[in-house]
Structures are given as C-alpha cells and as structure tokens.
Amino acid sequence: QQQVKQSPQSLIVQKGGISIINCAYENTAFDYFPWYQQFPGKGPALLIAIRPDVSEKKEGRFTISFNKSAKQFSLHIMDSQPGDSATYFCAASMDSGYSTLTFGKGTMLLVSP
Amino acid sequence: GAVVSQHPSWVICKSGTSVKIECRSLDFQATTMFWYRQFPKQSLMLMATSNEGSKATYEQGVEKDKFLINHASLTLSTLTVTSAHPEDSSFYICSARDPTSGKPDTQYFGPGTRLTVL
DSSP: OOSEEEEOSEEEEETTSOEEEEEEEOOTTOOBEEEEEEOTTSOOEEEEEEOTTOSEEEETTEEEEEETTTTEEEEEESSOOGGGOEEEEEEEBSGGGTSOOEEOOOEEEEEEO | OOOEEEEOSEEEEOTTOOEEEEEEESSSOOSEEEEEEEOTTOOEEEEEEEETTSOOEEOTTOOTTTEEEEEEETTEEEEEEOSOOGGGOEEEEEEEEOTTSSOTTOEEEOOOEEEEEO
16 A cells, blocks of 8 residues: 555656646654655655645755645755756655655656756 | 765676675664665665664565675665575665764665666
C-alpha cells in the first residue's frame, strides 16, 4: 500500500516558469515531510523539509506548501532553470523524522531552455 | 558537513558471487544507517535499517540471508549481496543521520552503488 502519492509522474516547464509537484499522504501520524532532488546516477539530496505546524516554508526558489486538513503538500520551484532538471521525490516520516522515510514515486522534471 | 560516501560506485560481478558495498559517514558518527534499493526510473525502497553494534532491521520481503548488513562502527556500514543473480542488479543507496547536526532528523544520502550481475 502506497502511503505517499506523488503527481505528476513527469513535468515539462519552460525556463523561468513555476514547477509544481504535489503529494498526498494517508497516515496522519506523519509529522516530517522532506523533498529530495536526484540527478541521474547520483544519490538523493535534501532540498527542503516541513513540519505540520507551519503551512509554508521557503528556501530560495523552493517553497513547500502544506495543507494538514487535506493531507497534502506540494513543492513549488520558482524561476525554474535547466539545471533544475532532475527527479524529485517527496517523502514522509513519523516521530519528528526519526522513523524511516516513506517515499513518493518521484517526478521527472525537465526545464526547457 | 554530513557527507556520506559509498564504495564502490559501480561493480560488475558474475552470477553466484558475493559483492560487498561500503557506506561511510565521513565527518560524523552515525548510530543508524539505512540501505535502499532503486530500480531504473523508480522510487527508493527501504531494505533495512542498520544500527551500530546490533542486528539490522529488515523490511518485509527483504531476504536477510541474501542481503547481509553489518554496522561494525559508528562510521561504517556494509551491505553484502550474497550469491548475486541478475535480478539483484540495481542501484543501492545508503543514508545516515547526523545526530549532532542542527538537523538530526535529516537523512543524508550516499552517491549510490550501481550493481550489475551478469
């Protein structure tokens, strides 16, 4: 049973546009929601993470929006650049992040020049 | 800080042989490390949680006798794929938490090891 559903599976955005990736979770015990970026042949790297006590967190061009009642969270990449082309994974964890991570299936983002 | 390395970065072996993959935390001590498996264009699947000085905790469906995990020190965990077969070919990634960092809940991932079994 997939506990974190991620969409879309792939996304093409023009340079300078906004990339939006959505995730929904089922387990209300989740209390830590990170986003990871992965380039081909490399390990994932943490982009940004959020906890349920805030509805939005911004770091540079990356913003997480969190809707606790809807059990949804999303990643917004502002001013998308070709270098942002990668696979993005949302994840969720319990115990303030100290339990194991459950990953979404990933979104392949392509930013066209 | 919080750098995790893996060795080797890629390995090719014959069917039936065993392969050992190392995961090291370079600048911190990790009491817990995690091993993931990733097939092409798929998500990361947790295989096991490795705890220093104790037995690893395997996820459901992962064969303990096939994927041997040893966490002998606070900076090193190893994954040994025993009697490897072509279906074991995959991208294996480890991660670790840095309990002394400002983000103790963050998992830092290694660069991965590409295993190809012929």
